[in-house]
Amino acid sequence: MMSLITLFSRPLIVHYKSSKISQATLFTIITWIINILYPWIIVYQTDGLWKKVDYFWEKPQVNFKYDLIMMAKLKNTSISSNQIIWSSFPQLNNQLDQKKIRIPFISNYESDLNNDDVYDQLDMKLVLPTEKTEKISSIKLILFFTYQLKVNMNLKMDSQLILESFTDEPPSKLSIIGDLKFLQKVPLPNDQLLLSTGSIFDYVDSDDSIKTSIDNMLTESTSQVFSITTSPNTLFLWNHGYERNLDKFTIDIKLNYQDDLFHYIPGFWCTMKWAWIQYLSIYIVFYWIIQKIRCFVFHNQITSSMVFTEIKSHGD
Structure with a gap:
């Protein structure tokens, strides 16, 4: 028996009415x-349909303002x-x-x-x-x-970095080596930010001492939602030895400006894009299914319905 080949075909449409x-x-x-509902329930119960917080990596633009305050604590001295x-x-x-200066x-x-x-690094002596x-x-x-973000978000702020270390032995030198890090207590908003931590003179009161004013500034800086700090593995290396008899004390600082991780609140279209993909x-x-x-x-006519067939034409 000769085998048959398909010469032409067109779909058969079945309507159940x-x-x-x-x-x-x-x-x-x-x-x-x-x-419609089950995909929404599954997405909502697993990771949430709406993306409330997102993150990005960026290299910040950091500039030292050539301003600093230095305080050295002494022991066994006649200075008040x-x-x-x-x-x-x-x-x-x-x-x-x-006398203190x-x-x-x-x-x-x-x-x-x-x-x-x-800039990638600050060296100071x-x-x-x-x-x-x-x-x-x-x-x-x-x-x-000054600390700026320009690629993924517009952020510009003035901020202070506090470096503090203690020693028991008389030192001749302190070396500080670490990475500058962005510290945030809440996610960044998705609009432009221009922040200022204020000047030291905003905290000076005629009835307060300078130390109290500085302490007020530092206390205020710790309560800010966005600030800068150093990485936890920052090294504070005290050098002790015979050089302590010299009439100078040296501080070497090396800070690296590295890529950092930033959390932010995504905008409307970013949220919708993520929700649509999940759903x-x-x-x-x-x-x-x-x-x-x-x-x-x-x-199989498990629910009764009328069946109508239709051959789809080439032009449909």
Whole structure:
């Protein structure tokens, strides 16, 4: 017997029809409701339909403002309050007890290591003149920066970085090596931000001491939702030895400006895009399963319906 080959084919469309009030109509409505609601329930119960918080990586644009406050705690000294202070603000220095002021020699520069027009590193060296009888027990530095994001979000803020360390042995040098990190207590909004932490002089009160004013500024900075800090693995290396008899104390600082992780509140279209992808991926699976169930139910007339066939023409 000669085998047959297909020369032409066209689809056969089968219509299952019923009245508006019937078991077949009720079954169809229920399956459509399941197809629409169940994907939403699954997405909502697993990870949530709406993406409330998202994140991105970006290299911030950080610039040192060439402003700082230095406070060194002394022990076994005749200076009142056992502290020496210096700042880059002349107005602040003028309000200080002149016996406490010790002007250091400062050199600093910021480096663009990969030539992308964004600074990658801050190197700073402070040489503080001291007397041989003075023994430093702690150092607190407050460095002032501008911090910007431009790629994924528009953010510009002024912020202070606090570096503080203590020692029991008389030192001759302190080396600080670490990464600058962005600290946020809440996600960033998706609109432009321009923030300022204020000047030290915003916290100066005529009835308060300079130390109290500085403490007020530091307290205010800790309550801010966005600030900068150093990574937990920052090294504070105290150098002790015979050099402590010299009439100077050196502070070496190396801060790296690294890519950082930022959390933010996504905008409307970003939220809808994520919700649509989640919902549609599960909806397609449910649609395929329910279509198989419908085909089985109507083909086997489990719910009574009238069957009409139609051959689809080439032009349809």
